[in-house]
Amino acid sequence: MTQPIIEFRNVVKKYDDHVVLNGVDLEIDAGKFYTLLGPSGSGKTTILRLISGFLDASSGDILFDGKRINDVPAEKRQVNTVFQNYALFPSMNVYENVAFGMTLRGVAPAQIKTKVTEMLELVKLKGFEEREIDELSGGQQQRVAIARALANDPKVLLLDEPLSALDYKLRKEMQYELRAIQQRLGITFIFVTHDQEEALAMSDWIFVINDGEVVQNGDPIDIYDEPINHFVADFIGEANIIPGTMVADNLVHFNGQDFKNVDGGMRPNEPVEVVIRPEDVDIVSVEAGAVTVRIDTVSFRGDYFEITASDMDHHEWQIQSTNGVEEGSRVGVTFDPEDIHIMRLNETEEDFDARLEAYDEE
Amino acid sequence: MKSKQSIPYMVPYVLWIVLFVILPLLLMLIQSLQDIHQQWTLANYANFFRSGTYLKMTFNSIFYAFLVTVITLSISYPMAYGLSRVKNSQFWLLLVILPTWVNLLLKAYAFIGLLSQTGTVNQFLGFIGIGPQQLLFTDTSFILVASYIELPFMILPIFNSLVEVNPSLPNAARDLGATPWQTLRRVIFPLTLGGVRAGVQAVFIPTLSLFMLTRLIGGNRVITLGTAIEEHFLITQNWGMGSTIGIILVVAMGITMYVTRDRKKRGKR
Numbered sequence: 001m002t003q004p005i006i007e008f009r010n011v012v013k014k015y016d017d018h019v020v021l022n023g024v025d026l027e028i029d030a031g032k033f034y035t036l037l038g039p040s041g042s043g044k045t046t047i048l049r050l051i052s053g054f055l056d057a058s059s060g061d062i063l064f065d066g067k068r069i070n071d072v073p074a075e076k077r078q079v080n081t082v083f084q085n086y087a088l089f090p091s092m093n094v095y096e097n098v099a100f101g102m103t104l105r106g107v108a109p110a111q112i113k114t115k116v117t118e119m120l121e122l123v124k125l126k127g128f129e130e131r132e133i134d135e136l137s138g139g140q141q142q143r144v145a146i147a148r149a150l151a152n153d154p155k156v157l158l159l160d161e162p163l164s165a166l167d168y169k170l171r172k173e174m175q176y177e178l179r180a181i182q183q184r185l186g187i188t189f190i191f192v193t194h195d196q197e198e199a200l201a202m203s204d205w206i207f208v209i210n211d212g213e214v215v216q217n218g219d220p221i222d223i224y225d226e227p228i229n230h231f232v233a234d235f236i237g238e239a240n241i242i243p244g245t246m247v248a249d250n251l252v253h254f255n256g257q258d259f260k261n262v263d264g265g266m267r268p269n270e271p272v273e274v275v276i277r278p279e280d281v282d283i284v285s286v287e288a289g290a291v292t293v294r295i296d297t298v299s300f301r302g303d304y305f306e307i308t309a310s311d312m313d314h315h316e317w318q319i320q321s322t323n324g325v326e327e328g329s330r331v332g333v334t335f336d337p338e339d340i341h342i343m344r345l346n347e348t349e350e351d352f353d354a355r356l357e358a359y360d361e362e
Numbered sequence: 363m364k365s366k367q368s369i370p371y372m373v374p375y376v377l378w379i380v381l382f383v384i385l386p387l388l389l390m391l392i393q394s395l396q397d398i399h400q401q402w403t404l405a406n407y408a409n410f411f412r413s414g415t416y417l418k419m420t421f422n423s424i425f426y427a428f429l430v431t432v433i434t435l436s437i438s439y440p441m442a443y444g445l446s447r448v449k450n451s452q453f454w455l456l457l458v459i460l461p462t463w464v465n466l467l468l469k470a471y472a473f474i475g476l477l478s479q480t481g482t483v484n485q486f487l488g489f490i491g492i493g494p495q496q497l498l499f500t501d502t503s504f505i506l507v508a509s510y511i512e513l514p515f516m517i518l519p520i521f522n523s524l525v526e527v528n529p530s531l532p533n534a535a536r537d538l539g540a541t542p543w544q545t546l547r548r549v550i551f552p553l554t555l556g557g558v559r560a561g562v563q564a565v566f567i568p569t570l571s572l573f574m575l576t577r578l579i580g581g582n583r584v585i586t587l588g589t590a591i592e593e594h595f596l597i598t599q600n601w602g603m604g605s606t607i608g609i610i611l612v613v614a615m616g617i618t619m620y621v622t623r624d625r626k627k628r629g630k631r
Contacts, residue, residue: 054533074536087534091552100548101538152538 003066005030005156005188006051011060013046013212020046022212023060028190030155033182035191035199038209039235044192047209048158051190053077065155080149081158085165086141088133094120094144095129101152119147122181139170146181156188163198175202196236200224208232216349224277228352229343233275238318240281244274244342252342255291255313261340265355273343278306278318280339283325289332293317295325309333387612393605406606416590420610423586426505427569431516433509434565435558438516443546445517446524455521462514470578473507474498477579499581507579508572515568516561523557524550559622567615587611 006028013021021043028034036044049055050062053074061068069077080101088097098116107115120126123143133141142162149157159178163171179202182189193199199206200220207217208231216228227233233241244254249264254274266272286292293309296316300306307319309331317333325331344352397403410416441458445451461469476482477497484494497503527550535545573588582589587607594604 052537054536074533075539075541079537081534081537083530083534085528085530087528087530089531089534089549089553091549100535100540104539104544104548148538 002029004028004063005065006190007061007063007066008047008050009061009063011047011050011062012058013043013050013055014058020212021050021057024212024214026207026214026217028156028188030188031186032204033179033189033191033202035193035203035206036209037193037196037199037206037236039194042209043212044194044209045160046212048081048160048190048192051077051156052079052081052158078154079156079158080152080154081160082142082145082149082162084160084162086145086162088141088144088148090133092133093129094125094131094133094136097133097144098148098151100148115151116147119151122150122184123147124177138165139174142166142174146178150181150185150187154187156190157182159189159191161192161194163193164195171198178202200236208235210235214349216352226341226356227275227343228347228349229345230273233273233341233343238278238320240276240278240315240317242274242276242315244272246270246272246342250337252340255311255315257290259290259340260337261342262338263340263342265358266342266344271345273345275341275343276335276339278320280335281317281319282334283307283319283321283323284332284334286330286332288334290334291317292330292332295327295329295331298324298327300324390605390608390612393601394609396602398600398602406602409603410606410610416607419585419587419590420614422584423570423588424614426508426584426586427566427572429505430508430512430569431562431566433505434513434516435561437509438513438520438561439558442517442521442524443550446521451521451525455517458517459514461511466511467574467578469511470507470575473503473510473579477503498579499583501580501584504575504580504584508569508575511575512565512569515564519560519564520554520557523554523560527553556624559624562622563619567618570614570618571611 004027006026008024008026011021011024012019024043024047026047036047038044046055050057053069053072053076057070062070064072064077064079089100092100095116098119099112102112102115116129117126120128123146125140125143125147128136128140128144133144136144142165145162163174166174175198178189178191191199191202200223203220205217206220206223208215208223210231216223216232218226223232224236227236227239230241233239242254244252246263246266246269247253247258248268249266250261252259252261252263252272252274291311293311296308296310298305298307304320304322305324307321307325309317309319311317319333347355394406395402395404397405445454445458448454474481478484479494479496479498481497483497488494531549531553532545535549536542540548570586571588571591572586573592576582576584576586576589587610591604591607591611594600594607
């Protein structure tokens with residue numbers, strides 16, 4: 001097993017009595033694209049600042065390359081940050097901004113020039129050397145910020161919600177570019193965002209953070225398909241979450257019926273939550289449907305319709321469909337056994353992983 | 363875009379400028395071009411530039427204003443920097459600014475009380491066995507008191523420019539490996555140059571024509587252009603010469619403004 005480049009061991013951060021991080025453990029391997037995903041105030045930015053050194057942990061150990069760095073000041077750490085508002089130096093031009101870190105270390109001017117040119121090429125801003133910062137668009141400033149951070153040859157690049165100020169199209173474009181830059185340079189990226197779509201699109205590995213704890217971590221597909229609990233299921237994408245009971249392995253009871261599914265490893269008749277993604281729900285005739293629902297709203301989203309409906313038990317259903325239906329009409333809905341995901345109540349991540357492994361092997 | 367509706371609001375401004383700026387300046391210019399018999403002449407200017415006394419006074423004015431500016435700047439910048447980083451900074455700043463609300467003469471008399479032969483400072487010096495000393499009516503006391511009086515005008519603009527610096531910029535500098543000193547010198551200071559310029563203007567220009575202090579504290583040992591203007595208007599009644607010196611001062615202010623102007627588009631926020 002290789003040594004993780006960054007490791008948190010039971011890291012706690014509190015201000016007076018207010019706990020921001022409640023015993024976080026995590027491991028970051030070199031060369032991958034990580035995302036810390038969580039709502040505002042979940043503590044994800046705090047984790048980033050603990051890595052960069054702008055905050056000190058109240059207790060616990062932060063390791064970098066196996067060495068404890070709790071007491072290493074920010075300017076001595078081999079990480080660089082792309083700030084949310086870019087934090088470019090307005091008194092310097094693009095070239096001077098990108099060169100800043102190197103001039104501090106006394107790198108030879110010729111070498112600085114080569115590196116700045118290389119970095120500006122990387123972020124597609126060749127020829128912008130002499131531009132002033134206030135002459136740049138938001139997207140261009142973003143690129144300069146990335147070039148400036150990367151020019152320092154960090155082992156880990158921290159990105160603090162860097163795309164949140166960009167418009168939708170530019171954000172999409174930057175997602176691809178960031179991913180491409182990361183793969184080309186092979187540097188570890190740790191990206192903080194509250195945008196689940198962004199996280200799913202870019203990451204090798206996602207840490208879902210809530211209330212100062214890592215709720216779940218895994219690759220994007222696992223997190224989306226196998227959310228550990230109500231919070232994750234709801235936060236990552238849209239989800240229909242319905243209370244039910246697990247009658248036996250591969251058989252779940254909800255909405256007054258038994259459904260076949262592919263989960264197991266629970267106590268008989270254990271109360272659970274059932275997750276069905278809106279895109280997995282198919283609209284059929286009432287006779288052919290497993291559940292009968294009444295369509296409440298239909299909203300056109302361009303590439304699909306977003307439909308809300310309610311069943312006889314007053315559970316709300318979210319459905320994504322390529323075809324529109326009439327509001328107020330009664331239809332049936334179906335879903336396949338593989339589309340049903342079961343979540344136990346209050347299951348820890350360790351137990352969850354152990355259970356998944358156990359019944360996958362059967 | 364000007365709209366007609368805004369014209370009535372311009373009236374007070376225009377009145378003010380005409381009555382209190384343009385007219386007085388014109389009058390001064392006219393008087394400076396006349397001798398004591400109201401005859402048109404350039405003699406006043408010729409006098410000024412030919413006489414060693416006036417040139418020496420000019421040099422004195424600039425020299426002392428320069429000293430006071432340098433002293434207040436070197437005290438104010440660290441002070442403003444410290445103030446900008448503490449809690450309740452506005453309150454602490456207020457304490458520094460408070461003395462400006464007291465009349466200049468009152469403060470001057472207070473310093474006379476402190477610095478005179480039998481004053482508090484000399485009592486203390488006598489107590490520790492090195493006094494009494496001649497403190498009042500020295501160059502040092504003049505510079506001390508002038509710096510004390512001008513200090514708030516230097517601190518205020520610097521402080522304001524410091525608090526306007528985006529707090530994530532020092533973080534970014536540290537992140538890129540800058541020590542606190544490098545951050546101050548290379549990132550924060552360039553961004554506060556505007557405040558420093560404003561402070562230099564607010565101190566240097568008024569100090570050029572300080573005159574009450576030169577008499578009360580400097581004991582007329584320091585004679586500046588301000589003193590000369592007062593003498594010509596009130597004592598020798600040579601208004602032409604007084605106005606000439608006034609015009610010279612206005613020109614000096616203009617030059618100061620020009621030298622300390624915001625040179626490049628850069629450095630502006």
